[in-house]
Amino acid sequence: MASPRWLTPEEQAAWRAYLLSNQLLDEALDRQLQRDAGMPHAYYWILVALSEAPDHTLRMSDLARSLRYSQSRLTHAVTSMERRGWVRRDRCPSDGRSLLAALTPEGMRTLAESAPGHVEEVRSRVFDRLTPRQVAQLQEICQVILDGLDPA
Amino acid sequence: MASPRWLTPEEQAAWRAYLLSNQLLDEALDRQLQRDAGMPHAYYWILVALSEAPDHTLRMSDLARSLRYSQSRLTHAVTSMERRGWVRRDRCPSDGRSLLAALTPEGMRTLAESAPGHVEEVRSRVFDRLTPRQVAQLQEICQVILDGLDPA
DNA sequence: CGAATTTAATTGAACTCTCAACTACCGTAG
């Protein structure tokens, strides 16, 4: 058992800042969406993904893959969103195993109503505070981390 | 109602990379700790905070404040950690409302055993992939975001 | 063809976290 490669002081400081800012940012985004739209952050991105798909429709498994949600997570989420009338689930004509999740007009309207407020929150919390240079740096850093986590 | 200030394409790309890398990184960290130490990420930091405190002891509310956890979240977490024998809760002699959470030897041992593997995960997922320059950039960016979210 | 494997999706239990309500104790002002 080799001695562990501990973090340097610089790395520790960066890591704690990262974890804390993430924690608070996630909480802020979740709270804003919950308060103004009655949905968790995860549901917002399901609405976004469906709204960007042809016919506002995606196979459950493709939707899960594109958002990197587990199938179980997506099933539970879509079940709840279906109860609210935001999404419909239809059998896939070409594959009996698959289900097609489709955004309803009601779901589209919910997204359209909540998007401006949510984007405003993201702006005020993040992008209004960063220089264009920092935005580019952030993306590069996240991309490097993603490359290691997301083989796709 | 002014027209919403949408994100620019650069901001959108950065935002999606950020959200996805966060999601996957959080999942990876949680999975690693759950698998190797049987605890969620949040519990790990409770152990760390207590291990760094004088006498391995902190008032519940100070612990909550330092980690930015809600009191309720901390109560539930500590209840679970107490059942596992990692933490003890004693009445505070100077203030009848307060409770002092103390790390037990068992809890200290659990932390000592899980820390190397966890740090290795953080290294391999994050710091081994970033240049020192990027680590500094990351910290600055997170600090800017923190300044807006954490008045303290 | 028909058995075995893989893929799509759901289910339910266990767990964590949030939120609102509640108990108990402290400090202070009348």
Place this chain on the structure above:
DNA sequence: CTACGGTAGTTGAGAGTTCAATTAAATTCG
């Protein structure tokens, strides 16, 4: 000294997520 506002902490319900088990349809291959 007692009433009152604030602080410390817990509780329980509800919601979302994970994980393992299950169902069912498609695909592969001997």
